[in-house]
Amino acid sequence: MALNFSSATSPTVRRGPRVVTVYDTNTGCPPTRGNPQISLSISVTGPTLFMMNANMIRLGAGDLRGAVTMNGVEISRRLSYTSVSHWQTVVWTAVTSVVDAGTYTFSLNGDNLNIWGCGTSYGKISVIALEI
Amino acid sequence: MAIDFSEGGSFAFTRPPRRIVVYDERGGCPPSPANDRLMTASFTLVNESIVSVQSQIIRRRSSAQRCDSVLYGVGVPNVNGNAAGTNPLMQYLSFNDQSTVEWDTHYHCWMGVVPAGTHTFYIDNVTSGCRNFYGCGVTFGQMHIMIFE
Numbered sequence: 001m002a003l004n005f006s007s008a009t010s011p012t013v014r015r016g017p018r019v020v021t022v023y024d025t026n027t028g029c030p031p032t033r034g035n036p037q038i039s040l041s042i043s044v045t046g047p048t049l050f051m052m053n054a055n056m057i058r059l060g061a062g063d064l065r066g067a068v069t070m071n072g073v074e075i076s077r078r079l080s081y082t083s084v085s086h087w088q089t090v091v092w093t094a095v096t097s098v099v100d101a102g103t104y105t106f107s108l109n110g111d112n113l114n115i116w117g118c119g120t121s122y123g124k125i126s127v128i129a130l131e132i
Numbered sequence: 133m134a135i136d137f138s139e140g141g142s143f144a145f146t147r148p149p150r151r152i153v154v155y156d157e158r159g160g161c162p163p164s165p166a167n168d169r170l171m172t173a174s175f176t177l178v179n180e181s182i183v184s185v186q187s188q189i190i191r192r193r194s195s196a197q198r199c200d201s202v203l204y205g206v207g208v209p210n211v212n213g214n215a216a217g218t219n220p221l222m223q224y225l226s227f228n229d230q231s232t233v234e235w236d237t238h239y240h241c242w243m244g245v246v247p248a249g250t251h252t253f254y255i256d257n258v259t260s261g262c263r264n265f266y267g268c269g270v271t272f273g274q275m276h277i278m279i280f281e
Contacts, residue, residue: 019243084229093241121220
């Protein structure tokens with residue numbers, strides 16, 4: 001379904017865009033926890049396109065990977081490598097296909113646990129919902 | 133509990149989405165700038181809007197050290213909800229783990245609600261001694277901004 005932007009003042013969309021952000025509020029640097037590291041759920045009532053970005057730091061050595069899923073399906077996977085143990089920021093981005101009405105959960109999961117996060121300044125996931 | 137958007141929220145399009153792209157047009161690879169600011173974009177909003185910012189810039193690492201960069205927003209609410217002044221929106225934290233010369237890419241991203249008015253988003257080096265390590269032309273440094281007003 002294409003957005004109709006032929007009118008500068010009245011684009012054909014069902015609703016205006018909305019945005020939500022969830023920060024990593026766990027204490028600890030990094031905290032001891034399982035997956036998901038952070039997540040958020042959004043309910044929409046019609047066809048919707050989501051724009052997502054997320055970031056979180058990790059502490060460790062070697063090839064450390066994480067992914068963001070939407071309802072359990074990976075939509076962005078990133079690899080982060082350091083030869084010795086260091087903090088490093090990892091960023092995930094994705095734009096989804098148009099999905100039907102329903103509830104959608106975005107989760108940031110690490111392949112390794114207890115290496116991710118250091119509070120609100122270093123971890124968040126944001127989603128823009130465009131109901132069309 | 134899922135966030136329920138069925139009520140439609142308080143936002144409505146007042147104009148089509150717009151896009152701004154800013155490139156790192158400083159000369160040099162990396163350049164030797166006079167200050168820490170790497171890329172800057174300013175724009176004016178008539179209404180409260182949703183804004184998405186994504187940026188990338190490479191950094192040349194020549195010694196084992198930490199170099200961080202931050203995406204700032206002027207008049208943009210951050211995690212604390214403070215919309216006054218200049219707020220850090222995302223810090224890219226990066227260590228060099230070797231003493232050899234390496235390039236690495238810094239990424240920044242932010243989405244949120246921005247009030248009406250003129251706003252400036254910019255990327256800044258925030259680590260002493262790292263100012264001259266960022267960038268290698270337009271191919272390796274961009275800031276992309278989407279505005280839903």
